[in-house]
Amino acid sequence: MAKEKKRGGDKSRPGRPRRTVPRSRQTSVLGADMARRIVETANEGICIVDKDLLIRYVNDRACEMVGCPQEEALGRPVSDFVYPEDLARHQQVMADRRRGVSGRYEIRLKRKDGSPLWVQVSATPLADRRKRFSGSFAMFTDISHRKEAEANLERARATAQLYLDIAPCIILAINRSAQIVLLNREGRRILECEDADVIGRDWFDAFVPPDFRQQVRGVFAELMAGRAAPVSRFENEVVTLRGNRRTIVWHNNIVRNEQGQIVGVLSSGEDVTDLRRAEEHRRQLEAQLQRAERIRSLGMLAGGIAHDFNNFLTAITGNVDLASSSLPADSPAAAHLEEIRTTAERAALLCRQLLAFAGQSALRVEPLDLSELVRESAAMLRVAISRQASMEYELAEGLPLVNADAGQMRQVLMNLVMNASEALVEGRGRICVRTGAVHCQRAYLQSAWGGEELPEGWYVFMEVADSGCGMDRATQLRIFDPFFTTKKKGTGLGLAAVSGIVRSLHGAVHVSSRPGEGSTFRVLLPTAKVAGTEAAAARPASAGGVVLVVEDEPAVRDVMRNMLEEAGFEVLAADDVGRALALYGADHRRIACVVVDFSMDCGQMLSALRRTNPAVRVVITGGSAEEELRRRCEESGAAAFVPKPFARESLLSAVRRAIAADAGDKA
Template sequence: MKSIGTKLFLFIALFTLFFSAFLLQRTHSLAKRLVDDTVHQQAALALQFNLSIRRYVDEKIRPVMYQLVGQEEFIPETMSTSYVSRSIFADVNEHFPELILKFSAEAPRNPLNQATPEELAIIDYFNLNPGAESWQGSVILNDAHYLAQFKPRRTEENCLNCHGSPEAAPVSLVERYGTEAGFNWPLGEVVATDTVGIPIDEIRAKMWTAIVGDLVILVFSLLLLLGGVFLLVRKLIGNRLASISANFEKVCRQDDDSVQLPRLTESSQDEIGSLAQSYNQLADKLHRYHQSMQEQLQARTAMTEQLRREITERMAAEKEKQEMERKILHVQKLESLGVLTGGIAHDFNNLLVPIVGNAELAKMVLPPDSPAHKQLADIITASQRASELCRQMLAYSGQGKLVTQQLDLSEVAREQAEMLAVSVDKKARIHYQLATTPLPIEGDATQIRQVIMNLITNASEALEGNEGDITIRTGSLTCDREYFKQNFNEEPPPGQYVFLEVEDTGCGMDAETAGRIFDPFFTTKFTGRGLGLAAVLGIIRGHHGAIRVYSEPGKGTVMKVLLPLAQPSDQAPVAAAEQPGIDPDWRGSGTILLVDDEEMVRTTGATILRAKGFEVITAGDGREAVDIVAQQPERIECVVLDMNMPVMDGAEAFQELRKIRPDLPVLLASGYNAQEIVQRFHGGKLAGFIQKPYQIEQLLGALQKIMQPAEAPQAQEEKTRS
């Protein structure tokens, strides 16, 4: 058995070894980082100094020289940024010959500026990565390792004065350098770099020499300390502890269960003496502790049982808390995705306005037999499909168009039977288990039909072309908080609900897929867009309902939708607003103020309105529109106003316009639906509303109805008679 002194010696030796290795690695790492940071700073400083010289020559000296010698003269010694900077750093290199600072080009006028193969590779890198602002790293220059920084020199418009065609360059420049090199630089390409290189091998070698020297001294000192500690421990501790250990061995060799320990006779006053006294006190107390052990054991057993019950209760509470947090995160995720999807849809609508408008304008000016009509019609059709995708995205975000009325859910499903039969695969069998009693809900009939159609279509696709059954069930049930808590991520208010179930015998899905099927743009189908079920979720949430998916791989899927049960009501359905028509021969007059933060929307709208005879003033935000009306209130006859704008939005601008001129007609154009607009404007009376993306006929029809309310019906009647 090794003694304590030997173990202590080995421990200190290993500690010294590992500490020295750690110190060596750490010192080397810190010193290397310090050297690299210093070299980086020096390279950046030198490069910035070079760029500042070039900028000063380009912005200060060259314009003055052109004024003095004329545009046809070019004096490189004072007007060339590369010449001046090279001359200055030639003097710097006399004091710092190892420093590299140059202007490197692929085909320079001056051979001193010829790029090396490494520098040519950097130029190619910048051209392949147009967004790169700089590059730095270790390269080999002049057969040595350098830390180099490269700044791309892209051909700009003002560079072409001297580096464009030789015919356009100053005469003196051509006479001096000829017409072969330095001309015909392509605009926007990187043709050269500003290069700074600092040698790092010598710096690192000096650093390593200093580290090794210091480390040798440190290790030698630690070895001396190690030897002294070993001798001291062996003399003062080892021998005396061996005596105490022998006494303990006597106790261990006892054959009975006695707790009586022999006392020690150590009389010194140091730590080992204190250890002996503590041992003697331990021997005296051990007998008393042995007597009370059973009592303490019983108390500990009771305490352990109580603790077990508390832990069980706490684990149950923690599990409930985690489930609540999961549901909150799920709701927050849906809300965040809804805000994102709604924003994308609104931006897409703004982009579709100029696309549709310009395509229709182009059709109007083209000859009837032009072959471009087909392409323009395809553009308009594709834009309408994109608009439909936007409507699905708005439905997911809860911002879709909503026209509510009282519906019987079973009747809505029954009415779609014929359409559903032709929409699913021929091998799919649809079964209806609809409630016989009315199931009234307050909802948008079109959107409820869309929910049923999407769920049935999804169930049909789950059959994957095989024979299978799809079952549609409706009914009502009473839902309490516990039911929602156990079965749904959403927790609507408890009460009476109507349910719609769509069950299929298809392939089913795993838990991960089931948790993502309502995410926008998530799809497992090759041709899918991932918006069908996302729109279903948005519609159901917009109707204050909830949806749950029950599915297992290979066992089919059940989609269960809950919608609040409505009370019987005599309220008439809310009808959708009719799109205003237009007399094709109608011509407008007067001044229209077109307000939109998208420049393309303003440009397209202004072109359409001017083509119909209007004078158009445009504004990029609500504040600008209010200022224009305030300056010339009587000139403006109508305002076409966007909703979402910076500085001042449409609702605030509308209120300000009402203060300036209460009778000024305002036509609102927005991606929001009409019901949301009424809520946003707090009952303010708008002259009209069109939803983006709008077509020319919709915009002009709304303006005709606003500006000639008495003539528009008459013109439409004459058009019908003709």
């Protein structure tokens, strides 16, 4: 134990302070010459300034750095050796020294030739015995090589960034944590953001739509785990910081470090939003073109069928009229004839719907107030809908007028309201009819049926909305097709007739509907070009005279002859244009009126008749009456138009008006 104690000496005793060598003794041991030699040969520049910031000491290395001999440096303000652009920084750090604060900083010195030198400075304030600032001791290291390397690196980075920014696509880099580490200028433009907005943010949270965010994040996790290969071409939507959706085609590459570990993904993305929209627009136009061609073909077929059926119905109703007029009032056959007439009228209604779909209905276009038309139809509409349904009206006052046929617009309104009533679940619900005016943009018109070619501008609308079962997209695409119906006892012609009538008036129908949320049909019509029309004054009727009937259907021709002869007219009949012109040329002074079927080249025929007699009076009949052709016929001199099938009084009234007009002109 004694030996161990001796070996350990006093050092083993706890609490006894260790012996230290005082600084003064260290200096004396080191020696003033050795200390000076260390300072003079140091690789760092050393400088001591007094309280006035004048240089009192500077070593050889410092003089070498600035290219100034020691004798020139001593006594000069240290600011003389600071690069001018860094003087403000120098004054700031010297203020810190005066407050007794040490510091480390980078600054540029000014060489004797005026060039800058980057140095890193470690400075400590000096104080006198009263602890007052007496100067500063500074050591500085030449870091110009490091600064040059940093500048080169920055230039390389700037060049790389330039290349990234001139790329016409998104360049995106994200790390393993899905944080954005790089996004070029085009990417920022497309995503509507700035670097400060996105660098460091989670890519999926910031820009991937919520509806498939988790799915894409899962694919990314598999990539980072090395369990999946990147898809070379992938298309998906992104959401910009402003909430807009863009469609991007991505090309993805895995990024690895020097050890081969996966550290992120580098992607280039092409914005194909406008391309996809253009493709979708082209598909829509192609579908609209195909639909328009199909509707045109169906319209021609429907118009032709309706025209032929109207001829048959004209013969039927005409003979019923003739038979009824020759029977006693108490004849038992009268009831049967009336039943035939009723059935023929129902068939005629079906033909009118076909003609309406084909856009060949007989139109009497005049300026109309749609709000007033709805008010006048309210009682009729109430009867047509379910008793359990509520009927509401929101009618605008002072609406611009529209050029339309009042009867056909009532048919449009009735068809839409009945369609709404039948869509109500168990007949219960709400139907609302609205009118108003709306300024329609191009996109809105293109989404409306028949609005593809309509110009932007103000339109008057008549709208029917219901709270019924609604429709899916597939049903909406077919609702205006003739004979398409979702009802058990529907003809499939109601909405087809609506579309035909609106189309003939240069309007459109906008439909909005979702299953279970009801439907809204909005009829859009252009405003009238004129404020009103003048009604033609009626002239006194004139009975008797010679009438030339031009009709290629024998049954219809015979019925018309009988109707006119019973009314006291003398009738000449022709079954073709050539024979009609020959009859008129031979006896035109005696012929008071010509009745011609619309389909028998009436425009050409009227021109020929007028060459013989400019004052010829013509009545046109027909099962179809496309507005433009009808207008041309009237401009050629037609006095009246009688749509088929017609009653005897309709024909007689038109003929008498034409003859009376001729007599009035001669007077």
